[in-house]
Amino acid sequence: MVKSEIEITAKYLGIQFDNLKQQQEAATVGMWIFLATEVLFFGGLILAYVVYRSTYPDIFDQAGKEFNLAIGTTNTVILLTSSYSMALAIHAVKTERNNRAANYLALTWFLGLIFLGLKAYEYYDDIVRQVIPKFPQEYPIPSSNTSSILYLIYYTMTGLHALHLTIGLGVIAVIF
Amino acid sequence: MNQKTTYLNAGTTIKSWLLTQDHKRIALLYLISITLFFFIGGAAATVIRLSLMTPESTLVTPDTYNKMFTLHGVIMVWFFLIPSIPTVLGNFLVPMMIGARDLAYPRLNLASWYIYILGGIFTLAAIVAGGVDTGWTFYTPYSSMFSNSYVIATAVGVFITGFSSILTGLNFIVTIHQMRAPGLTWFRLPIFLWSLYATSIILVLATPVLAITLLLLMLERVFRIGIFDPALGGDPLLFQHLFWFYSHPAVYIMILPGMGVVSELIPCFSRKKLFGYRFVAFASIAIAVFGFLVWGHHMFVSGQSVYAGMIFSLLSFLVSIPSAIKVFNWTATLYKGQITYSTPMLYALGFIGLFTIGGLTGLFLAALAVDVHVHDTYFVIAHFHYIMVGGMVSAYLGGIHFWWPKITGRIYSEWWGKLAALFLFFGFNLTFFPQFILGYLGMPRRYHSYPPEFQVLHVMSTLGASILAVGYILPFFYLIMSLRYGAKSSNNPWDATGLEWQTESPPTKHNFHTTPTVTLGPYDYSPVTGGFIPQGVQNG
DSSP: OOHHHHHHHHHHOOTTOSSHHHHHHHHHHHHHHHHHHHHHHHHHHHHHHHHHHHHSHHHHHHHHTTSOHHHHHHHHHHHHHHHHHHHHHHHHHHTTOHHHHHHHHHHHHHHHHHHHHHHHHHHHHHHHTTOSOOOOSSSSOOTTOOHHHHHHHHHHHHHHHHHHHHHHHHHHHHHO | OOOOOOTTTSOOSHHHHHTOOOHHHHHHHHHHHHHHHHHHHHHHHHHHHHHTTSSSOSSSOHHHHHHHHHHHHHIIIIIIIHHIIIIIIIHHHHHHHTTOSSOSOHHHHHHHHHHHHHHHHHHHHHHHHTOOOSTTTTOTTIIIIIOOSOHHHHHHHHHHHHHHHHHHHHHHHHHHHHOOOTTOOGGGSOHHHHHHHHHHHHHHHHHHHHHHHHHHHHHHHHHOOOSSOGGGTOOHHHHHHHHHHHHHHHHHHHHHHHHHHHHHHHHHHHTSOOTTHHHHHHHHHHHHHHHTTOGGGGOTTTTOOHHHHHHHHHHHHHHHHHHHHHHHHHHHHHTTOOOOOOHHHHHHHHHHHHHHHHHHHHHHHHSHHHHHHHTTBHHHHHHHHIIIIIIIIHHHHHHHHHHHHHHHSBOOOHHHHHHHHHHHHHHHHHHHHHHHHHHHHTOBTTOSOOOGGGHHHHHHHHHHHHHHHHHHHHHHHHHHHHHHHSOBOOSOTTOOOSGGGGSOSSOBTTBOSSOEEEOSOSOOBOTTTOOBOOSEEEOO
């Protein structure tokens, strides 16, 4: 083992681990399990969406047309691109090209920021155009007035996603 | 005097406890907190039982009664049963049983305790503010639209505590995968670890669904926008599906660790190899997997499709197969063993009997037509208390007694221990067996009053509960007494085979002086001589 490796090991190896490889693998397994919990977490919301979409197909169809298609599409592209640059960053670390990795991390971070900016504008636009859930004036509500369910699910899902993204940006900033 | 350095005296400041990353100290933090919650939940149960002594409650108002059974359910499920064995015995033993120095993520482990405490504070605050009356199941739309009690604070408490469960489960899975000592293959793992592994799978996959369900409930309650209330266009069945998708697997979170403990106790105190090791190991995984597919049996009378009901009924029957495999294998292990009736063994034998009754009555409930008759009656209450209290609490106390010498380095009073175990067994049966009959005769759950002809059975149940209470309070005292007056324990007082017994009692900060090498599977006991071969030894 060269000296720098010994130093790295001494600095970063947790006392519970035998070597860096074990520590690295533990982190990877942990991350996959965390992702599994996220799938289930959002899975519940997606299920709710599916149930109400099939219960009120016409209202969901109509109310869904109110969303800003251009921003939604742009943000999807940005999101996928930032995932790709994150994957490239990991690949660069594995092949020990640290400068390149740093650049990809920075790119990922900025794409995330742009996403959040666009999303904020989209929320603003939605609110101005009254694409928001309405507090019901009457109880029970008339069955034609269920677009609020779609909007509530929409804001819950995208809001939780934005929260995740914000935490993600914080984590990248710390790594950086 | 030359005192040994142990994890207990490695630091004595409050900070060294509250900021510890040592899995053993975190286990003790959990032990103290869940004991506190257990007695709070127990106090609520005491009020319930006292109030049911008479057909018309003279002790508390109907509203208070509703709050008491809700408090009892919420506290016992989320703040005692689910964390109990995993966070106390699991935290303490997982690294020791696999020959590691700590869990994979010590800081997350500490964080999980703080999250648990934060959730507990929210829930206790809701109780102090005036309580919640929805029942632990939070059924909508009552909880989201109509209840005038502190639903949100309670739901936030449960929501937060869920993340502590997720972190514990994640930590165990990674640790068991990555940190086993040399030679410790999967099929050499003690069954306790297989059980905790299966439990952890459920913890990480089911708990997020509860979190999202409670979040939706809170949104509906705050904004009055229909998610679950049919009058607002929502679907109450969706709530029940989501809730039970978590809460039925959660039942297995509560019982699987207990099965793990019993699988350690039975071989040790019969001096025999566990019968059918691989079957018991895979049965744990099978229970975890099937457990995800049976939630609809809580909804047979809810108006779900009759075909869904039939499938859920069939799948529920299938869960009994791995459960029965375990019961048969424990019993076969006893056969021709050299049995010692020590305190942990009394709890383990009690577990087998009570779990069997609880499990078999579960089959009554899984049968569609029978369920219509006994649904939402005391029959259900008796059934799940046989599993949760008769099973899980027995196993928990059995485990606490078994590993007490390892955890504290002290031996408790065996005489008092046996007495408490017997009090628990007889008190439990007197409390809950009459409830099967009550339920079959038509006594609905969650009612504060009842027809006078049910009084005899209710009085029997209350009498049993007071005996049961003695069974709980006794260990609290003699275990604490043992810290001061108990004899010092040797490293391996039970002559057990696990790695945790091959190091000091109490262990040093990092458990082992050198990483042990494992050469054998667990439970290498000889029923003829009573001897044993440990799974491994520390090197050097």
